Amino acid sequence: MPRIADPRAKIELLRAAESVFAEHGLNASKVEHITTRAGVSKGAFYLHFESKDDCWRQIIEGFVAKLVNCLDVPHVAGADLVENVTEHLDRWHRHDLEILEFCWQNRAIFRMVLAGGGGTPYAYLIDEFAARVAETTEGWMRQAVGANVYRDDIDTTVVAALISGAYDRMVRELISRPARPDIAAWSYQALSLFTRGLLTDEARLVLDRKVSTGAAAVEARSPRARRKS
Amino acid sequence: MPRIADPRAKIELLRAAESVFAEHGLNASKVEHITTRAGVSKGAFYLHFESKDDCWRQIIEGFVAKLVNCLDVPHVAGADLVENVTEHLDRWHRHDLEILEFCWQNRAIFRMVLAGGGGTPYAYLIDEFAARVAETTEGWMRQAVGANVYRDDIDTTVVAALISGAYDRMVRELISRPARPDIAAWSYQALSLFTRGLLTDEARLVLDRKVSTGAAAVEARSPRARRKS
DNA sequence: CCCAAGGTTGACCGGCGAGTCAAGAATGCC
DNA sequence: GGCATTCTTGACTCGCCGGTCAACCTTGGG
Numbered sequence: 001m002p003r004i005a006d007p008r009a010k011i012e013l014l015r016a017a018e019s020v021f022a023e024h025g026l027n028a029s030k031v032e033h034i035t036t037r038a039g040v041s042k043g044a045f046y047l048h049f050e051s052k053d054d055c056w057r058q059i060i061e062g063f064v065a066k067l068v069n070c071l072d073v074p075h076v077a078g079a080d081l082v083e084n085v086t087e088h089l090d091r092w093h094r095h096d097l098e099i100l101e102f103c104w105q106n107r108a109i110f111r112m113v114l115a116g117g118g119g120t121p122y123a124y125l126i127d128e129f130a131a132r133v134a135e136t137t138e139g140w141m142r143q144a145v146g147a148n149v150y151r152d153d154i155d156t157t158v159v160a161a162l163i164s165g166a167y168d169r170m171v172r173e174l175i176s177r178p179a180r181p182d183i184a185a186w187s188y189q190a191l192s193l194f195t196r197g198l199l200t201d202e203a204r205l206v207l208d209r210k211v212s213t214g215a216a217a218v219e220a221r222s223p224r225a226r227r228k229s
Numbered sequence: 230m231p232r233i234a235d236p237r238a239k240i241e242l243l244r245a246a247e248s249v250f251a252e253h254g255l256n257a258s259k260v261e262h263i264t265t266r267a268g269v270s271k272g273a274f275y276l277h278f279e280s281k282d283d284c285w286r287q288i289i290e291g292f293v294a295k296l297v298n299c300l301d302v303p304h305v306a307g308a309d310l311v312e313n314v315t316e317h318l319d320r321w322h323r324h325d326l327e328i329l330e331f332c333w334q335n336r337a338i339f340r341m342v343l344a345g346g347g348g349t350p351y352a353y354l355i356d357e358f359a360a361r362v363a364e365t366t367e368g369w370m371r372q373a374v375g376a377n378v379y380r381d382d383i384d385t386t387v388v389a390a391l392i393s394g395a396y397d398r399m400v401r402e403l404i405s406r407p408a409r410p411d412i413a414a415w416s417y418q419a420l421s422l423f424t425r426g427l428l429t430d431e432a433r434l435v436l437d438r439k440v441s442t443g444a445a446a447v448e449a450r451s452p453r454a455r456r457k458s
Numbered sequence: 459c460c461c462a463a464g465g466t467t468g469a470c471c472g473g474c475g476a477g478t479c480a481a482g483a484a485t486g487c488c
Numbered sequence: 489g490g491c492a493t494t495c496t497t498g499a500c501t502c503g504c505c506g507g508t509c510a511a512c513c514t515t516g517g518g
Contacts, residue, residue, distance in 0.1 A: 001461095001462075001463070001464090001516035001517055002462085002463040002465075002514090002515070002516085003463075003464055003465045003466085003514040004464090004465085004515070004516095005464080005466095006465080006466090009466095027256060027257070030504095030505070031505080031506065031507085032506095040466080040467090041466060041468065042467080042506095042507090043466065043467055043468065043507090043508080043509080044466060045507095046506095046507065046508080047465080047466080051506075052506070052507090130398075153421075154421075154422070155414070158414075158415055158418045158419075161398050161399065162399060162418070162422060163395065164398065165394050165396070165397055165399065165401075166391040166392065166394045166398075167391075167394070168394055168397075168398060169359075169390050169391060169393065169394020169395075169397060170387075170390065170391060170394065172394075173390055185384070185387075186387055189383065189384050189387045189388055189391070190387075190391055192382075192383075192426070193383070193388055193391060193423070193426040193427065194422070194426060195426075196425055196426040196427075197421070197422040197423060197425040197426030198422065198425075230485055230486035230487055230492075230493065230494090231485070231486090231492085231493040231494040231495080232483080232484045232485045232486090232493075232494050232495045232496085233484085233485070233486095233494090233495085234494080234495060234496095235495080235496085238496095259474095259476090260475075260477085261475075261476095269496080269497090270496060270497045270498060271476090271477085272477090272478080272479080272496065272497055273496060273497075274477095275477065275478080276495080276496080280476075280477080281475095281476070281477095
C-alpha cells in the first residue's frame with residue numbers, strides 16, 4: 001500500500017518560495033533556501049516544480065490575468081461640461097481605489113517582481129503595468145482636453161508619464177508597509193493635486209459651484225477633518 | 230628593457246564595463262563579455278581590477294559625491310508673499326534643470342545601476358536618491374505652506390512622494406532616450422502641473438497679476454509657441 | 459512480520475563563471 | 489642576434505548551485 005504524499009508540501013514550498021523571492025528576487029534566490037524554509041528536502045522541490053523558474057512562473061501566472069483586467073476601464077463620453085467634470089473625477093477616484101486595493105491584496109507578488117529587477121522573467125510586467133497605466137492615463141487626458149475639462153497647453157505624453165510615475169511611487173510605498181495605510185486618504189491627496197493641476201478655469205468654476213451648492217462632488221466629500229500630521 | 234604597458238587598456242576596460250553593466254547590471258554581466266568588448270584578454274582584466282565588484286566600484290565611486298552635491302540646495306526664506314511665490318518658482322525651475330542636466334550627463338551610470346535592480350552593490354543609491362529628493366521636496370513644501378504659498382490641506386509626506394515619483398519617472402524616460410530631449414519643455418510641464426496643484430488661491434492671484442503686468446514670472450516665460458503634438 | 463507501492467532524501471554530477479599563473483610575447487639595450 | 493625585464497595571454501582550477509536519482513523510508517494490506 002503506497003505511502004501517502006504529504007498534502008502540505010507544495011503549499012509550504014509555494015509559501016516559502018514567495019517569501020524568499022520577495023527578499024532576493026529570482027536570480028539571487030537559492031532552491032536550498034526555499035526548501036530549508038519550507039522544511040522539506042531539496043529533491044522534494046523537483047517533485048512539484050520542473051525547475052526554479054517553473055516555481056516562479058506558477059506563482060506569477062495566476063497573477064497575470066488579474067493584472068490585465070484591473071487596467072481595463074470603459075471610456076465614457078459626455079457632452080455637457082458639468083457632466084464631464086463630475087463623471088471624470090468620480091471615475092478617476094473609483095479607479096484609483098480599485099487599483100490600490102488590488103496592489104495591496106497582491107503586495108507579496110509585487111515585492112517578488114520588484115526585488116528581482118532587470119533580467120527577471122516577467123520583470124517586464126512591472127514595465128508593462130507602468131506603460132499601460134501611462135497609456136490609459138494619456139487616453140483619458142486627451143478626452144478631457146477635447147471636452148474642455150483639461151487645459152489645452154498640456155503635453156499629454158509628458159504629463160501622463162508624470163502622473164503614472166507618481167502613482168508608481170505610491171504603489172511602492174503602499175506595498176512596503178507592514179500594515180495597511182489609509183488608501184482613500186492617499187488617493188484623495190493625489191486626486192486633489194492632479195485635478196487642480198490639470199483643470200481649465202471653466203472646469204474649476206463648475207467644480208466650485210458644485211461645492212457651494214452642497215452637491216456630491218469628490219472634493220466636497222474630502223475628509224475635512226483630516227489635518228496634515 | 231621592459232615592455233611598455235598598454236596605456237589604453239584600462240580606459241577600454243572601463244568603457245566596455247560601463248556599457249556591459251548598463252545592459253545587464255552587475256550580476257548578469259560576465260568578465261569575459263567585458264574583456265571581449267574591450268579587446269583584451271580575461272587575465273588582463275585582473276591587472277587593473279581586483280575583481281568584477283572592484284571594477285563596478287571604481288566606476289560608481291567617482292559618481293557618488295557629485296550625486297550628493299547635486300541635491301544640496303540652499304534654503305531661502307522670504308517674508309513677502311509676492312517675493313515668496315516668485316522666488317520659490319524660480320528656485321524650483323533652476324533646480325529642476327540642474328538635476329535633469331546632471332542625470333543626462335551621467336545617464337550611462339544611471340542605466341548601470343537601474344539595470345541591476347535589487348541586490349546590486351550601490352543599488353541603494355537609487356533608493357537614497359529617491360528618498361533624498363522626496364525629503365528635500367517635503368522640506369520645501371512645509372516652508373511654502375508656512376508662507377501661505379501652498380494649500381494647508383496637503384499631506385506633505387504623501388504629496389512629496391507623489392512629486393518625487395513623478396520626477397523619478399521623468400528621469401527614467403530621460404536616460405532611456407538615445408538623443409537628448411527638450412529638457413526645459415519637460416520641466417515646464419512638470420512645474421506647471423504641480424504649481425497649479427499646490428498653490429493657494431492667494432498665491433495664484435499673485436502669479437496671475439504678475440503675468441498680466443508682463444513680469445518675468447515662470448509662467449510668463451512658458452513656451453507659448455509650443456503646441457502639443 | 460513480510461511485502462509492494464510509492465514518497466522522500468541528500469550525496470553527487472556537471473555546467474558555469476570568477477579568478478589564477480606559467481608560458482609565451484613584446485620591448486629596447488648591448 | 490642575444491638578453492633581461494615586464495606585459496599579456498588563455499587554459500586551467502575551484503567553488504557555487506541547479507538539477508538528478510539510487511537508496512532508504514513510510515504506509516497499510518495480507
